[in-house]
Amino acid sequence: MRRGKGSTTQSVVERSERLSTALEVGGPELEPESSDAARQVLGRVGERWAIAGGRTVVALAGATGSGKSSLFNALTGEDVSTISPRRPTTAEAGAAVWGEEDASELLDWLGVANRHHVTMTQDNAGLDGLVLVDLPDFDSRELRHRVEADRILERADVFVWVADPQKYADARLHDDYLRPLRHHDAVMLVVLNQVDRIRGDGEVEQVAADLRRLVEADGAGRHEIVLTSARTQRGIPDLRDRIGEVVGARNAAEARLVADLRSSAERVHERGVAGQTPELGQEADRRLHHALTVASGVPVVLDAVDRDYRRRAVARTGWPFTRWVAGLRPDPLRRLRLGDDSPGRAGIAPSDVRAVLGRSSLPSPTPAARANVQLATRQLGENVGGALPQRWADAVLEAASPQEDTLSDALDQAVVGVPLRTRTPFWWSLLGVLQLLLAATAVVGLLWLVLLMVLGWLQLPVDAPFWGPVPIPLALLAGGVLAGLLVALVGRVAGGVGAARRRRQVAHVLDDAIDEVSYRHVRKPVMTVLDRHEKTRALLEQAAA
Numbered sequence: 132m133r134r135g136k137g138s139t140t141q142s143v144v145e146r147s148e149r150l151s152t153a154l155e156v157g158g159p160e161l162e163p164e165s166s167d168a169a170r171q172v173l174g175r176v177g178e179r180w181a182i183a184g185g186r187t188v189v190a191l192a193g194a195t196g197s198g199k200s201s202l203f204n205a206l207t208g209e210d211v212s213t214i215s216p217r218r219p220t221t222a223e224a225g226a227a228v229w230g231e232e233d234a235s236e237l238l239d240w241l242g243v244a245n246r247h248h249v250t251m252t253q254d255n256a257g258l259d260g261l262v263l264v265d266l267p268d269f270d271s272r273e274l275r276h277r278v279e280a281d282r283i284l285e286r287a288d289v290f291v292w293v294a295d296p297q298k299y300a301d302a303r304l305h306d307d308y309l310r311p312l313r314h315h316d317a318v319m320l321v322v323l324n325q326v327d328r329i330r331g332d333g334e335v336e337q338v339a340a341d342l343r344r345l346v347e348a349d350g351a352g353r354h355e356i357v358l359t360s361a362r363t364q365r366g367i368p369d370l371r372d373r374i375g376e377v378v379g380a381r382n383a384a385e386a387r388l389v390a391d392l393r394s395s396a397e398r399v400h401e402r403g404v405a406g407q408t409p410e411l412g413q414e415a416d417r418r419l420h421h422a423l424t425v426a427s428g429v430p431v432v433l434d435a436v437d438r439d440y441r442r443r444a445v446a447r448t449g450w451p452f453t454r455w456v457a458g459l460r461p462d463p464l465r466r467l468r469l470g471d472d473s474p475g476r477a478g479i480a481p482s483d484v485r486a487v488l489g490r491s492s493l494p495s496p497t498p499a500a501r502a503n504v505q506l507a508t509r510q511l512g513e514n515v516g517g518a519l520p521q522r523w524a525d526a527v528l529e530a531a532s533p534q535e536d537t538l539s540d541a542l543d544q545a546v547v548g549v550p551l552r553t554r555t556p557f558w559w560s561l562l563g564v565l566q567l568l569l570a571a572t573a574v575v576g577l578l579w580l581v582l583l584m585v586l587g588w589l590q591l592p593v594d595a596p597f598w599g600p601v602p603i604p605l606a607l608l609a610g611g612v613l614a615g616l617l618v619a620l621v622g623r624v625a626g627g628v629g630a631a632r633r634r635r636q637v638a639h640v641l642d643d644a645i646d647e648v649s650y651r652h653v654r655k656p657v658m659t660v661l662d663r664h665e666k667t668r669a670l671l672e673q674a675a676a
Contacts, residue, residue: 143385146392146674147176153670156663160522161403169395175286176388178240185235186359187378188262190283192308194301195268195294198324201361202293203227203265206371207249224266224283230259234363237262250441257375265506270303284308288383291320291374301344314397315390316352317385320373327360330564396674402520408665409518411654414613415511420642422507429641435635436551440630441623447555448562450615451570508532508653515657520662523664530656538652545644551637556629562622566615573611578605 148472151173154166175499193199204210207227225245228234238246243264248532265275266283284290285561296305323342339356347353357373359366379381424430448453449659516524579595583604586593595602 139559143176143180143392146389146396147173147180149674150392150396150399150550153396153667153674156670157399157403157667158663160520160526160664161399161667162520162522165399165402166393169399170284170394172391176391176572179286179384179388182237182240183417184232184234184237185260185381186234186262187260187381187383188241188264188287189238189289189291189377189383190264190266190287191291191293192266192269192280192284193324194295194298194304197268197295197298198295198361199293200265201358202322202324203263203357203365203371205361205367206263206374207247208255209247209249209614217230224264224279224609226265227261227263229255229261229263232260234262234319241283255371258371258378260381261374261378263374269308270301283374288387289318289320289374289377290315291322293322293324294342295325296323296338299323299338300345305349309346309351311394312354313350315387316354316375316395318387318390319351319354320357320370320377321354322357322359322366322370323345323496324359324361326358326365327363328584349596353443382504391674399670400671400675402597402670404523404664404671405519406668407518407662408668409515410661411511411657412514415507415514416649416654419504419507419511419653420646420649421541422503423538423645425505426539426644427546427645427648429546429638429645431633432546432641433549437630439552441626441635444559444626444629445619446624447559448619450619451566452615453619504538505532505535511653512657515661520663523660526660529655530660531653533652533656538648541648541652542645545648546641549637549640549644553633558625559622562618562625566618566622569611569615569618569641571611572607573615576604576607576609576611582625610663 150169152171154161154169157166178621191199191203192358203225223245224241224243225247226238226241226243227247227249229249229251231251234246241262241264250256251259264283264287266280267273269277269280269284271277271280291311292304298304321342323335323339326335326338329338335358339358343354343356357366357370359370361367500621508531509528512528513524515531516527519527583593583595595604596607597603
């Protein structure tokens, strides 16, 4: 037996809580077999931890013919266990108890009905508190014998593996028992029994060295092999002293439970989670964002914003005698039930229509756009989940694939919620007033010229005033018209610049709105799965540390 390598720095309760929380957080994404086994371990740990007292359960385990029962009798000093040349002999486990402390509760939990109380003497005083269990052969031809041995081995505090010179390299001992117990080296003794059958001490040491090498190769630690012979009593005092050291330390039960928890957490970690939690890839996120932008009709909205700004700019700054033509053009935002929310002639506002229909009048995504969204969400899920175990990968893919109707409605509402118009720019009002003044000037000039024509037709002597070589009425008319057209041209150019700027502003806001939909309906569910994986992974590593 070897000293523990810092494995009990965390208490049994702390490890149990971490493993239990990891199983709860991981849930169905963890591998079922290892998770179920871990829950059984947690149950046994809780039951063993709840049993009061300082008893230490030491199980003698070995293959058929290894001499366990003879060793059991040698340690007790009495013929407690039946020995017979007919094998297997031990059908049910039997226990020998040292000391006065009541062991009934512990033996009931172990399920051992055959109990023998050893009389305490000066020679065995160091074994006070020991419960020594003689197990059926773990390689017995009788299934119930193997089941009985495995059941008690799951609950014992210390293992004493009894091997004999003929079967010490048996695969069942090493593959089924020692190799899975790589964290239990602190609660393990390895005994080479029946050494009296080996000729020469040199050969005994050679067999012991070979057994030590096999145990170490199993990952069960480096152990000093105890050499015994129940017939000649060789090594019995040494084995008794080794067991007495374990019993006297009063920590074997805790060390065994810690080892069980570490092994279970490690097994769940190996089969149920990845070594690292992946992150969302930027490239897949960009593809998803672009696909959602197209599917939500953002290009249509931006075109409508551009046309609406230009139309309104012309209506406010254009030549007054032709700007009415702009009023005949349909409002591109109102057609989409976006932008201005003022009631129409019937007193119904676009928001009232949206409240009934639940949607704007944006065109539905094309089949190609919907396919691009599905492809983008699937690629994001596959890229993120590719490094995870299959169950976690499936959970990520499901989280990255929301219902199509839900996503479409969310995109539509995101677009609807973005303000597409701002307050009227000041320069619209300035140019509009200037256009009215120029139009008034042109009208005055026109009326003046008409008046002069009428007076001339009536042959009334009237002279038109001149401004240089040009009659003032004609200058007013021509100047008002030309200046008005020039201002209208300036307004149209400025309207184009303003429309481009407004388009960029709206595009930025819509981009944020689409990003929020992407986060709430795709990225956040995926990140929730990844957070669960990371928390599960960290808890399992802590429990197995």
